[in-house]
Amino acid sequence: MKILQYTLGLLIGLHVTACSGQEKDTVSAPVPPAAQGPQDKGWSFETTPVWQDEFDYTGLPDTTKWGYDIGGSGWGNNELQYYTNSINNVFAGNGVLTIAARKEAFGGRQYTSTRLISKGKGDFLYGRFEIKAKLPQGRGTWPAIWMLPTDWAYGGWPKSGEIDIMEHVGYDTNKVHISVHTEAYYFKIGTHKTSTKVIEQAMHKFHLYRVDWTPYAIRGYIDDVLIYQFINEGKGYKVWPFDKRFHLLLNIAIGGDWGGQQGVDDTIFPTSMEIDYVRVYKMIDK
DSSP states (O other): OHHHHHHHHHHHHHHHHHHTTOOOOOOOOOOOOOOOOOOOOOOEEOSSOSEEEOOOSSBSOOTTTOEEEOBOSOTTTTBOEEEOOOTTTEEEETTEEEEEEEEEEETTEEEEEOEEEOTTTSEESSEEEEEEEEOOOSTTEEEEEEEEESSOTTOTTTTTOEEEEEEOOTTSTTEEEEEEEOSSSOGGGTOOEEEEEEOTTTTTSOEEEEEEEOSSEEEEEETTEEEEEEEOOSSOTTTOOOSSOEEEEEEEEEBHHHHTTTOOOGGGOSEEEEEEEEEEEOEEOO
8 A cells, every 4th residue: 555655646746747847848949130231232323314403504493303392380390491482592593503591571481491302303212312512601501402202101200211411500610411310210319320521611612412322321422532321230111211212302491400509690691502413323233
């Protein structure tokens, strides 16, 4: 009987041990590979522009290439100007496009300017973008040469991205900024990735502002000198929404959250940004 009781106890003990955490063989879950962006294939660009405006005409901008953002809503940055499509604010002549900001009451605002866009007339996925420009001068100006998504495929700003080919604020003389904005990288959450460069007489001389956009990276240049690089990390649209169409914008804002940080000097008006040319070159696939 004792032997039988011992045997039964041993069997019950083994059963309980097996049901209550007996060491077993374990199989580790596979570790997914780290996200990796595309390799740099050394993409090049065609030598003849696929889209361009040399501004070798007189009058309003070419309507086959340019449209306008109109209004005085503040544009998400508490800007002070009303954007118009008036020849008083934008005109071509002598081979140059002029965007003029003026001190004048219009549409409930005290300043007017223009925000020129190529949306629906020049939309691009990858390429080289060259804009030769002379910037406006004066405290309170906020000129930009930039790109926004045409289709907003990933949602509203900044989810679908923004590419700033050139930004400048008048109180910070000659310091030019190149940057991008995405859901993962933008200034409101302190992750903004940007580069700045002080260049000689940005407001008195023409300089060449350029972006090379490929599946691997967005690279920014001033006078053909590389100053900025944003690499595709391969982590999806929150980091890299730059696989959809974008269009160009040219504008001068007045005041606003950044441009107006030191106020607006009303003695500077009218002030203008001059554009010698805009040229877009197609990326050569590899």
